[in-house]
Amino acid sequence: AQTVTQSQPEMSVQEAETVTLSCTYDTSESDYYLFWYKQPPSRQMILVIRQEAYKQQNATENRFSVNFQKAAKSFSLKISDSQLGDAAMYFCAYRGGRRPGTASKLTFGTGTRLQVTL
Amino acid sequence: NAGVTQTPKFQVLKTGQSMTLQCAQDMNHNSMYWYRQDPGMGLRLIYYSASEGTTDKGEVPNGYNVSRLNKREFSLRLESAAPSQTSVYFCASRSGQKNTGELFFGEGSRLTVL
Numbered sequence: 631a632q633t634v635t636q637s638q639p640e641m642s643v644q645e646a647e648t649v650t651l652s653c654t655y656d657t658s659e660s661d662y663y664l665f666w667y668k669q670p671p672s673r674q675m676i677l678v679i680r681q682e683a684y685k686q687q688n689a690t691e692n693r694f695s696v697n698f699q700k701a702a703k704s705f706s707l708k709i710s711d712s713q714l715g716d717a718a719m720y721f722c723a724y725r726g727g728r729r730p731g732t733a734s735k736l737t738f739g740t741g742t743r744l745q746v747t748l
Numbered sequence: 749n750a751g752v753t754q755t756p757k758f759q760v761l762k763t764g765q766s767m768t769l770q771c772a773q774d775m776n777h778n779s780m781y782w783y784r785q786d787p788g789m790g791l792r793l794i795y796y797s798a799s800e801g802t803t804d805k806g807e808v809p810n811g812y813n814v815s816r817l818n819k820r821e822f823s824l825r826l827e828s829a830a831p832s833q834t835s836v837y838f839c840a841s842r843s844g845q846k847n848t849g850e851l852f853f854g855e856g857s858r859l860t861v862l
Contacts, residue, residue: 663849675853725849734779734798736851740790
């Protein structure tokens, strides 16, 4: 079974600084998708960024970028120029690409709570 | 756009009571999901429906049943609630196209079982 590990339960960053959240995963598939979701205090789950495993280029969305290391099965999220509104719980998630039973399901990590300080 | 709508948003039950969480999506998505979120555990999949007419167990299905009523609606039922089912429940949907894979979530339903 696929597993997703987030080893940092909590992180803190000063406003305007950069922070990196770690995520590793375990899979035997070669085709899959990876995601970072943000959950602010409102509880709403918001997609931050996605990465297709077949793409070598790291995904970027404004201040958010990933470092995707396929061989190491690592998928970290970098937040640049951190803002107070970035304070939230961040979840890493995995979805298989082709194998029946895994292609439909998202597997989540346990989350990292990010605090942004002045 | 409403997206994914869950009801109710809050519910308190006594042990042994039953209830149904309702979920509807207006995005014409094929796949729908029910997750539960507990502190330190992330989101765990309870049941999912890859397409209308099919349902499958996820990681933690015990104590729950689901019904995919039509393409829009996917309900989660607790037949005999237990304190261990105290959690926040999320419904989600996905278009089913592999080139996206993104899940769209409802706002969550907080359930407390006393």
